[in-house]
Amino acid sequence: MIRKMKKIYTVMVVLAVFLSAGCKKYLDVNTDPATPQTPENRTLTPPLFAQMERGIQFDARYLGGVIQYFGGAVNVGESHGWIPGSDAMGEIWRTNYYGLGANLNLIIDDSQVKQEYNFIGLAQALKAWSWQTTTDYHGDIILKQAYEPNRFVFDYDKQEDVYAEVVRLANESIANFSRTDGTGSVAKMSAADLVYAGDNAKWIKFNYGILARNASNLVNKANYNPAKVIEYVDKALSSNADNFIVPNTGSTSANGNFFGPLRANLASYRQTRMIVGLLDGTYFTGTTGAVIDPRISTMITPSADNVYRGTIPGSSDPGTAALKNQIPNPWGVLASANPGAGFGKYLFKDNVGFPIMTYSEMQFIKAEAAFRKGDLSIAYTAYLNGITSSIDFVSTLGTAITTTQKNTYMASAAVKQSASALTLRDIMLQKYLALYGYGFVETWCDLRKYNYNTGDVKGNNPYAGVFVFPNSFYADNGGKPAQRYRPRYNSEYLWNVAALKVIGADQPDYHTYKMWFSQP
Incomplete structure (x- = not known):
C-alpha cells in the first residue's frame, strides 16, 4: 500500500516538472475526448x-x-x-x-x-x-x-x-x-x-x-444478542434464489473458476476425513456408513475400491504416499491428476459460480442464535431449513438429488427428529458441511469462537471429538492453533x-x- 503511494507521489512530482516546463503538447495525448478520463x-x-x-x-x-x-x-x-x-x-x-x-x-x-x-x-x-x-x-x-x-x-x-x-x-x-x-x-x-x-x-x-x-x-461477548441475530436473518436471504454467487465463464484460465481444472490449483489437495465423516454418517450417528448423505457423490469422491477416504490435514494420513494417492483431490481424481478442462465436480469446476453468501448459511446462523436463546422450536425449523436448502443447492451442481433421497435422509438418524433432541453440535456440524468449498472465513469464525474443540465461555463445545488438530503445529506456534x-x-x-x-x-x-x- 505504502509503496504504491510513493510511486504515485513520484509520478505527481514528474508531472509537475513537465507542466512547469511548458510541455503541454506531450500531455495532450491523455486528453482524448473519445476516451473517458x-x-x-x-x-x-x-x-x-x-x-x-x-x-x-x-x-x-x-x-x-x-x-x-x-x-x-x-x-x-x-x-x-x-x-x-x-x-x-x-x-x-x-x-x-x-x-x-x-x-x-x-x-x-x-x-x-x-x-x-x-x-x-x-x-x-x-x-x-x-x-x-x-x-x-x-x-x-x-x-x-x-x-x-x-x-x-x-x-x-x-x-x-x-x-x-x-x-x-x-x-x-x-x-x-x-x-x-x-x-x-x-x-x-x-x-x-x-x-x-x-x-x-x-x-x-x-x-x-x-x-x-x-x-x-x-x-463470547456480554452484549451478544441472539434476538437481534434472528431479526437480521429474517430480513436476509429468504431462499436459494437470493444466494450471492459470483459467476465464472470457464472457457479459459483467465475467466475460469480459480478452483477449476483449467487453473490447475488443487491437484495436490485431498478431501479430508472430517468431510468424509460428516457425509458418511460417522459424526452424526457414530457408525461409518450408517446413513449416507445424498450430497456425498456430488461433494466428494470415493477411492478406486469405492470406499470414501480422507486425510487429516498436516499429515500424510492415512499412512504411506501410496495410500494418500488413493484419496481423490477436489476435482474427483486420484494421485494429483487433472481431469482436464470442463470436468471436475461440485464447486471445483471451471464454469461454476462461487458463493459469497447462501440462504443455508443464514438459516444455520438463525438456528444457532435461537438455540442459544432457548427457543428450540425456532432453532429446529431453521436447522431443517439449513439442511434441506443445502441439499437443494448441491443438487444443482452434480447428479440431481431426488425427492425420495432427500426425504430419506431427513428422516434418518443423521438428522434430529424433534426440537427437544436438537443440540448445538448438530447445528454447527451441519453448517460446517453446508459451507464446504466456499465458506472458508465464516467456518473459521465458528471454529475460533468455539475455540476449536475446547468450547466457548459457556462451555458449549460442538466440535469436540470431530475436529482433530494436526500431528504437530508449526514451529512458531508454541503448540497453539492459528487464530x-x-x-x-x-x-x-x-x-x-x-x-x-x-x-x-x-x-x-x-x-x-x-x-x-x-x-x-
Whole structure:
C-alpha cells in the first residue's frame, strides 16, 4: 500500500516538472475526448465481483488446511503456520485495499454526483462485506487512515472498531437501496450488477446477511444478542434464489473458476476425513456408513475400491504416499491428476459460480442464535431449513438429488427428529458441511469462537471429538492453533513495520493471538 503511494507521489512530482516546463503538447495525448478520463460506476462495478471471489479462493489454499476443508500435506496452512517474507495468505488483504478499496470510493463519488443511490448502496455493501471478511481473517487492520492522501505509514485499528464500521456501512447501504428519489434505477444498474441484476431488494437482504454474520460472531461477548441475530436473518436471504454467487465463464484460465481444472490449483489437495465423516454418517450417528448423505457423490469422491477416504490435514494420513494417492483431490481424481478442462465436480469446476453468501448459511446462523436463546422450536425449523436448502443447492451442481433421497435422509438418524433432541453440535456440524468449498472465513469464525474443540465461555463445545488438530503445529506456534493471518507482507512488513510492532505483528507467534470477537 505504502509503496504504491510513493510511486504515485513520484509520478505527481514528474508531472509537475513537465507542466512547469511548458510541455503541454506531450500531455495532450491523455486528453482524448473519445476516451473517458473519469471512471464511471458502470465500468468500475463488474470487475469487483471477480475480486471478491479471488481474495477468498487464493487464501483458501492455506485457510482450507486450517479448517480441514482441504488436506494432503500440501502447505503450512495444515499445520496452522505461516510463510515469512511472502505474500502467501495475503490475498484478502490485497482485495480489501487494492481490488475493491479505492474503486468503491470512486463509485460512491461518481454516483453521488449523478444521484444514483443504488450504486452508492452497492459500493457500501461491498465495503461492509470486505471490512467484515478482512477483519475476521486478519484481526486488527488499517481502517481510519486507509485512504488518506499523502500518507506513507498507517496505524492499525482494533477489531471492534471495524465491526462497528461494518454495521454503519451496511445500514447506510440499506438506506440507499430503500430510497425512491434520485436518478438510480434497475435498468441503469442491471448490466453492471453481475449477481443481482440491479434488484434492490436482494441487495438489502445481502446487507442484512452481513449484519447477521457480524452479530453472530459475538457469542463470547456480554452484549451478544441472539434476538437481534434472528431479526437480521429474517430480513436476509429468504431462499436459494437470493444466494450471492459470483459467476465464472470457464472457457479459459483467465475467466475460469480459480478452483477449476483449467487453473490447475488443487491437484495436490485431498478431501479430508472430517468431510468424509460428516457425509458418511460417522459424526452424526457414530457408525461409518450408517446413513449416507445424498450430497456425498456430488461433494466428494470415493477411492478406486469405492470406499470414501480422507486425510487429516498436516499429515500424510492415512499412512504411506501410496495410500494418500488413493484419496481423490477436489476435482474427483486420484494421485494429483487433472481431469482436464470442463470436468471436475461440485464447486471445483471451471464454469461454476462461487458463493459469497447462501440462504443455508443464514438459516444455520438463525438456528444457532435461537438455540442459544432457548427457543428450540425456532432453532429446529431453521436447522431443517439449513439442511434441506443445502441439499437443494448441491443438487444443482452434480447428479440431481431426488425427492425420495432427500426425504430419506431427513428422516434418518443423521438428522434430529424433534426440537427437544436438537443440540448445538448438530447445528454447527451441519453448517460446517453446508459451507464446504466456499465458506472458508465464516467456518473459521465458528471454529475460533468455539475455540476449536475446547468450547466457548459457556462451555458449549460442538466440535469436540470431530475436529482433530494436526500431528504437530508449526514451529512458531508454541503448540497453539492459528487464530488470524498476518497483514500482507509486501505492503506492511516492508513499509509499515513500526505500526506492526504496536499490535505485536512483529512477533513469530502473532498468528496465534486470539481475535477480539472470540474472547470474553
